Amino acid sequence: MSDPLDELVAILRSQEADRLRGRKVIVFAPVLAATATRVEHYRQLGVTAQLVLTFGDGTGPLPSGDDLTVVRTGYGAPVRSATDELSAWTRLLDDPPVEVLEAVERFDPTGAALVISTTPTASPRLIFGRASFGGRSAADEALEDKTLCGPIFTAAGLATAPEEIVTADRRSLRAGAARLDEGAGVVISADASHGLNGGASKVWWLRPGAEPEPILERVCASGRTARVMPFLEGQPCSIHGIVTDQGVLILRPVELCMLRPVGGTGFVQAGISSWWDPSAAQRHQMRAAARATGEVLARVHGYRGAFGIDGILTAEGFRAHELNPRFSGGISALDKGVDVPLNLLDQTVRSGVHLDFDADAVEQRLLDELDAHRFGTAYLSTGSVSPSETTTVLVAGTPDELRPCDDEGAAVGRLELGPAAMGGLVRFTPHRCTPGTRLTPWAAAALELADSLWHTDFGAMEQPVEWR
Incomplete structure (x- = not known):
C-alpha cells in the first residue's frame, strides 16, 4: 500500500525539479550560512547557476562553488532587533540598492532567472523584474x-486572555493597564503600523509596582495603537x-x-x-x-x-x-x-x-514523522561582541552547571559564537535530548556560559513556569 506522505513529497519534488532544472535561480537569505543545504539541493536538481542575496555570512559553514554568486548587501540602518531585520527586507524589496540591481543584471542578463522568495515580509510576483515563487x-x-x-x-x-486595543498615548495606556492588571502586571504590544515586529521586540512587561514611564515612552514611539493584556x-x-x-x-x-x-x-x-x-x-x-x-x-x-x-x-x-x-x-x-x-x-x-x-x-x-524526529536549538544575538568567524566549544554538564569540555563522549552539545547582524550570535545545539525535554533551562545555562567565555553581556535570566 502506498504511503500518502511519500506520494505528496514525490509530487512536490517532481514539480520543483521541473520548475528549476536548467534554470538560474536567485535566493534570499538573512545569512549565507543558512543556504548551505539549499544551494547543494538546487545543484542536484540541475540548476545552472545560483545567486544568493544576503546581509552577511552568519554562524556556521558557508556554501561555495563556481556556479555560486554571493551578493552581500547592507541593512541600511542599525540592527538592534528582529524588527530591524524585517524592516531591512522591506527596504531591499521596495527600493533595492543600485549595486544589488547591477549584480542581478550581470548574473542574469536575459531576465529568465527565477527568484525563490523566502523573505518573512510580503513580496511581489515580480522581483527585480523577474518571476518569483513562494512569497507571501x-x-x-x-x-x-x-x-x-x-x-x-x-x-x-479560542480561549484567550482579556485584552484591549488602545491608542498609543500615555493616558490610554495607563488606563488600560489599570483595568487589565490581574496582579502580575500587564504585557503591552505595539501594532504593525510602523512595520512588522517579531522575535519579542516591541513587546513589554509592565511589572507590578514598576515605573511605567520608560515603557510608555517606547510604546508611544512604536505604533499608533497597542494591545494591553494581563501578564x-x-x-x-x-x-x-x-x-x-x-x-x-x-x-x-x-x-x-x-x-x-x-x-x-x-x-x-x-x-x-x-x-x-x-x-x-x-x-x-x-x-x-x-x-x-x-x-x-x-x-x-x-x-x-x-x-x-x-x-x-x-x-x-x-x-x-x-x-x-x-x-x-x-x-x-x-x-x-x-x-x-x-x-x-x-x-x-x-x-x-x-x-x-x-x-x-x-x-x-x-x-508520526515529527514526533519521531525532533529538533531544537537555543540562540540569541548580542551587540556586545562582533566576531569575524565562528568559534565552537563542546560543553558538558546540566542546565544547573554547563561547562566547556574536550571529551566528545562526555559532551551534551556544542556552543558557538559567530557573526550576526547585531554583532554576534550565540547558539547552543544539544547532541540529543530525550523526548519531553524542555530546552528553556538549557538556553538559560548556555547564555550564562557564553557570558563567562566571551563577554556577551546577556545577563541573568528568569525562566517561565511550566504547568502540567
Missing part, C-alpha cells in the same frame, strides 16, 4: 499584527498548520524558549525546540485551536500556506496571543527535524499550485 502576499502580511489577531481567534472560538505565567509555545485546498494540516506543538531579563521590561526569545512535549490534553487543545484558526483564515481571508499561533500554556490551558501568517521560526524548526519539505509545501500552495492528496492521511503521517 501583502494581504497575508497585513494579518500579522498583534492588535488584529483577537477577532480571528474569537471567530475560531500570563506559563510555558511559551506555538502550534502550526498549513492551509491547503484539501484542508488544514495541523502539526505538533513547539517550545518557545522565552526568557526574561531579571528585573527587566522585555522578553528574550532564545530558542525553539520540538523535543518538548505538553500533556496529551494540552496538545489536543493546542492542535484544535490551530485547526479552528486555519479554517477561519481559509474561509474568511482566502488564506493558503503555513501559519503559526504563539501562546502561553497556563495553569488554565493554552491561551493564544499572536498569529504569524507565514513560515515562522517554529515550523522552520519542525522542518529541520524531518525529511519532509514543509517549506516547499508552503511555497507551493501559497503560489496557487493545486495539490491533490488525502489531507487526513498526510497529517497523521506528518505527526
